[in-house]
Every structure is written in C-alpha cells, then in structure tokens.
Amino acid sequence: MIDDSPLRIDVSHPDPATALLSLAGDLDFDTAEELVDEAERALITEIRTLRLDLSGLYICDSSGLSALLHIHHDAREVGTDFEITGVTAQLRRILEVTGLDAVLGTTPAEAHS
C-alpha cells in the first residue's frame, strides 16, 4: 500500500500495557488530525502507557504542538500515562521556547540532556 501522507504513524506494542506510536515525516496542519485520531484509537484500548516516538519527525509546526497537547489532555482524562521520546535537538528547542516541555512533563532527561 502506498501511503502518500507526509506523516507516517507506525503503531506497535513493546509490551501489552504500552502503545507506541512512531512518527516519521511532517507533523503539521495537514497531518495533526491524523495523529490525534490514531492516538484516540490507542487510548480506548486497555493500555497504561501511550508513548510517542518523535525521532523520525522532520517538521513540527504549531498545529503539531497543538496535537501533542490534545493527546496529552486526552490521555490524562482516561488515566493513561503519556510519554514522549526521541525528541530531536530542533524539537527540543521548540518545546523549550514554548514552555511546552513543562506542560507535557517530558522527562528531564529528554528536556535538558
């Protein structure tokens, strides 16, 4: 199947209690909705942790940040832990400038390493 979306989302389960969404490509105005939908699908299953691996992200614009906030909020509502890994230097800078690192509670190792 050819996927022409500029964002690829691979869903996997490293363990039964964890859903891992690995992102590759552009998380922006055109694709943010897809990610939120995919995360919501994962959140209605019996998981304790929702993890996003952002190491393959090329672009993350304000709509992308908004999607992360949205998912963070949804996860909190259903009592699921939300984690972000694979934060690139560029994205870390954006999270720092916006103060989102504190809001999303990205682990100190991620935010300040």
Next chain:
Amino acid sequence: MTGIRNVSTPPPTHLLHAVLDAAADAVLLCDDQGAILLANAAARRLMPGLTSIGELTDDPDSFEREWHGRPLRGRRQPVDEGHHVWTVHDCTDEHARAASLAAERERTAFLAEASRRLSASLHRGRCVRTTVELAAAHLADAAVVVLPPSRHRVEWVRALTGSRFETGVMRERDADGVPGLSEALAGFPPVPSRWLDPAQVPGSLLPADFGEIGALLVTPLPGNGVPAGALILARRAPGLFSEMEELQARIFAARAGAAISAAVLYQEQVETTGILQADLLPPELPRIEGLELAGAYRPAKDAARIGGDFYDAFPRTPSLAPGADPAETMVVLGDVCGKGPKAAVLAGKVRQTLRALRLLEGRPDPLLRVLNQALIDPRDRSRFVTLALASMVRDGDGWRVTVASGGHPPPLILRASGGVEPVLARGTLIGVSSTITVETADVTLGPGDLMLLYSDGLFEARGGAGGREAYGEDRLADSLGTCRNMPATAVVERLEQLVSDWINGAGHDDIAMLAVRVPPRVPDYGNGHHHAVNLRRAR
C-alpha cells in the same frame, strides 16, 4: 431423435409458398436474366412492383443500398443452371440500434466532458460561462443561464452556438415573461418543453438577430436547497425537444447546478475567511514619538488557510484603573496555533483582550497571566497562542523596555554598534495551562538600537540548497547583523528579501516581523515615519 432431412416427396405447392411467406427476409427466385419468377410475402412488402433484380443491383453477388427509404442488404445464391435466389434483409432496425447507440455514446461523452470542464473551476462566473458555452455547443442554438433574482433584477449569461458568451441584467418582471422561468428559479420541477410557447419569450432574452425561436426548454439548475439559477435552451428549428434531449438537458443542468453552487459556497467561504482575516492583517501602526516602527506580514501562500500571526502597537494611554500609572507604550507580536478561521477567531480574541487588558494592567508579567486565564478554554486544551510583548518607557534619548514571552521565540536586539543579542525572556505558551511561568527581561534601547519581534515562521522557513533546510535562528541573527544603521522599514524589507531568497518560491508558514528602533542621534536617511509594509507581492 432423427435430424432434419429432405423429404423424398416434396410437399404440395401451397405449403411451400406458406413456408417462403413465413420467412422474415425477402426471398426472390430469378431466372438467368434477373427476372423475378417468385417473391415471398416479405419481398412483396419491401419491394412492391419489382419485376427484375436489375432494378435493385447490377452486382452479381450481393448489394447494400437504400430502397424507398429503407436500408437493404441482398445476397445471391445460384440454384441451378438457369435460376438463382436473392435473399434481401431489411437493416432498418439494426441501423436504428447502431444510431441510437452512437447517440447514447455521444451523450455520455458530452456529459463526461461537461463534468470535467465544470469541475475544473471553483469560480462561479467561470462555471456559469462554461455552462452556457457547453450548452450552446451541444444542446441548442442558444443557451442562457439566468441567475437567481436579487433586488428585483436577474443577471444573465448567454451564448449562441459558435460565438462568445455575453452577460447582462434584466428586470425580474421581464424575466417572468419567459415561460417556465419563474417556476424554474423557484425550484419547481421543470415544465415539459411541449407546454412552453416560444412565441411568449420576451425579445430581450436573445440577440435581435437570432430570429424566431422554434423550440424552447427551461430547466432549473439545482443547487443546495435553493436553485443555482435556470438554464434556457432555444432552437431555431420548429418542433420539440425530444424526450431524450430533454432528459440530457436535465442531467446536464443538474451537473452544472452542482458546480455553480459549489463555487458559490466556496466564494462565501473565502469571503467569510476574509472577514475573519481582517482582524489578522497588519494594522496601521500608530506614530509614536521617539520610535520608528515597521511591521511586515507575509501570510502563508494558501489563501484558504489564513494563519494566525499578528502584531500590534499601542501608544501610551491614560489607564482606566483608578489612580494607576498610564498604560505605557506596548508592542506585541504573536502566533496562534493552526490555520484557517479557527486560528483567525482566536487571534482576534487575543488582540481584543490585550487591547482592553493593558488599560487595566500594563506590567507584562501580570498582563500575560491574566491574558492566559482569559484565554483558557476548558473545552479545548489544545489551542494556544505564543507571543512576545514589550512595554516601553522613554528614558532620556533612549527607552527602558520590559519584555515578556509567552512561549515565543526571543526578540533580537541589533545594537547601533552592529552587535546582535537575544532578549532573554522566557515563559509558557498562553491558553493551555492555568499555571504558567513568566521570566521577563529588562533591556535598554539607546539611539540607533533596534529590537525585532518575529514569528517562528521566519526561522522555520525552509529552503536553501536542498530546499528543506530551516532558515534557523542563527542565520536570522546573522542576517539581522547585516542591517546595521538601517531604518526599521529597511530592516524588515531586507530580512524579508533574505528569507524570500532562501525559500525561493516554496511554500511557507506565515511570516510576521515587527521592528522597533530608537532613531539615532545623527539624522540618517530614515525619516522616522512608521510604515506597515505589506509584503504580499505578485510572483
């Protein structure tokens, strides 16, 4: 079971004749001169009075020809030395079937072509023109589209076969004279063509030299709930539109109506978006004594996707809080997440709220916190705004500035000496979390110093050699360093040019800049006036 075999004794003659007469094709028994000796019933019906096959054909073997308006196909078979039989087939039905198949194919091809051309545009006028041109080329000698009446007038667009379209307006009263038109415009089912009297059509509907209208068809252009207009087809030849032609016209009208109403919806959406966007367009910057201000705003390329960058500048004003200090000069530049009308609404909300709040609370830190509380929407925790704002107080020939950032890239200062430094204000984005951190920074701007507020679209702009590299904060700082001693207006123009070269025509997010400069002691070529440069250039 035994197969068919020839009987040894022939049946009586009257039976043989009966057999021949039962055949669907014409059968002729001829002598070697071609004289007809015997003809069956079908032959007598198809070719009455024929005495010799020579009257039909000279060909010894077969023929295909018209005979008294019927297409015939004949074949000769020898019987014995002196006789042969011609069987002649009437091809009328086959030809009619082939013709109707060809016509059906042509209709299908026309409708497919019409659909393709109609869906090629979201411009209402263009859809209407395409409709009349297609209709005049394929369905009638003249086609007129009448748009729904507004203020007792109706706009029309018409075309004659082989000529360009014309447009005009007529009074609704005159349009009502066209039989079936008011019903079509009101969305009633179409009146069958045979009930419409072409003689009733007012002369103004078609050009004077069109001549008598022989046949008329009026059909609604169905829209979304309300008709998108009506299509009038006129022919010079007297007679009626056939049932098939009428059906085709209606199918075509349905497609045209859908295309036109889609264009209307799109236009309305663009207009709505435009109204919302008006709140985002660069404002006229006020004149502020002792400051040069220059703003630049370059929206993302996609018109339907207005972005959420905005900037504002407020001069010193008396405070509305009893006994409080006046609201100091303030500049702000922000960026709302997302695009489109939602972003525009939020940006408008931010600007209006700031405009009001600063009259009660001028200090950037509490101002940001109050703004944050005002914008938090418990129903939507994912919409946010980032902004940088600076409160400025005159101090001798310079300004004391307090900068606060709500999750926004730090403003840059270009010193008169040529050095570039970021303003170290930090804080959380606005509108998401009820607890935010705000770390303000105090800086001083002396004569010739310039402070630049900008949106992340500026350093996020992607281009360069590979076309995918971000302009980046470092490059932006370097670019600003090349603007020493330039007036504010020239600085934003130069930066915009540098980023534009970097992007090289590729798509980008909104880019907004606001430069604030303290005029230098020595007058330079800057006139100290304030300009909002709209960088929307024709490309």
